[in-house]
Amino acid sequence: MSRTPRPVPLPRIAPSPSAEPPYDDERPAGDVPAAPPYVQGALALAYDPEPVEPPVRRPLIWGPPGAVPDERRLRALGQAVAEILSGRRPPSSVSSLLTERAHAELVRSGKIINCTRPPLVGTPHVSQPKDGVVEMCVLVHCGDRPRVLALRLERKGVQWLCTDFEATP
Template identity: 55%
Template sequence: MSAIPHIGVTPAPEPPYDDEKSPAERPTPQVDGALALDALVWGPPGAIPDERKLRHLGQALAEVLSGRRPPETIADKLTGRAYRELVRAGRMIHANRPPFAKSLHVKEPRDGAVEMCVLVYCGDRNHVLAARLERRGVQWLCTDFETA
């Protein structure tokens, strides 16, 4: 009887998960015709979000409320209750063109809370979108929104 040669098998290392990769290595999410929010970082812990980033959040909310963006793409920017309300609300902005968040008004009613109102251009009829953000630990989350 001849000896069977021993074959050594070295397991290949498992590739890193997306959250283990550096930001440059992470795949870019595909959101057709909508603002990508991966870069929407509020800045230093505790800092109030700047107006440009608040406008981007308003734009993303308008895109969800017009049916042009899936709500899960901004789930990490909302509290659980606000996210459930966004999903339940469905399409509230009826537009014959993609919405465009333009004029923004921001106020800070108290430390740790920001309220914003943004005018959303939608073609024939414009809408107003209001949102409240509150600091939760080191991040800001949208806790409530409404549109008219």
Template identity: 35%
Template sequence: MTTTASPLQVLPAPRHTPPGVPLPTHAQGGRSTRTAATPYVQDALAVDFAAASDEQVFGPQVTRAHELPDPRLWAAHIAQGLVEVMHGVRPPSQVMRWTTPEVYAVVARRGSRAARRRTSSGAAHRTRVLRVHVCEPADDVVEAAVVLVDGGRVRALALRLVGRDHRWVVEALQIG
């Protein structure tokens, strides 16, 4: 029983890429040359642009008070730091992270004027916090009244702290 082998047949390799879609040329004026029998149609990318704005996604994120350090202790520390910056004893860059741009501008301006006056007189102020009173009008807001001794005077400092990006930020400041 002898079998004869059929001759070897060579076939081209199959194509693994889909056929291209012809695009209209400038001369065709934007008319499509595709016919209804074209098998490939590209769908639109599903993106929801109305879901959230860039500010909501990448802007400052609200942080609740229970996720942050004790506001009474923190208000005492930042109040002393702010007063020292306003007297020109401490550089303003040390409080930049903990203040809004508006508060920082006021504190830095006051500090630069005080530093110029201090270099001529040579006297430095000593600041000491006596008491801190705290009120929480909202879950991410704390208002603090800080009583401090500034040189030979007793002064009051009112702060509005807001929870942003997992830290307290001074949003408003009034010194009396």
């Protein structure tokens, strides 16, 4: 036995809004746009330019108080420091994540990792010797001979700052 197919509903016709904009007399009173200022044969210039503020450097906050930074962020910091030590990134790119002493040491050390290709940082090995301190080491793959990079981070308020680093020559 074959069933009789149910009738398919026909498309309905729905009214569409007008494609033309309304005339001035059709607009409500509150919808009237303000007229532009009259300028005769001159450029319209703003005499009071908006003050240009320097970009605000917001500190990197890694989690709630007492929490250890996650592995992804630690690895990204290790990658950035490895790129700086190989001469592929300027030290100023991580200045907000380092103390002044650690940043000065990073600038002073210069290029100590020689590699023909960009360094690649492995998984960080993290230890927490005391509350508010994180020490990590990462293996830096950079050609034939891998290097080791160690970083010490301390919590300063809500921000983790790298206070010291060491790299194998």
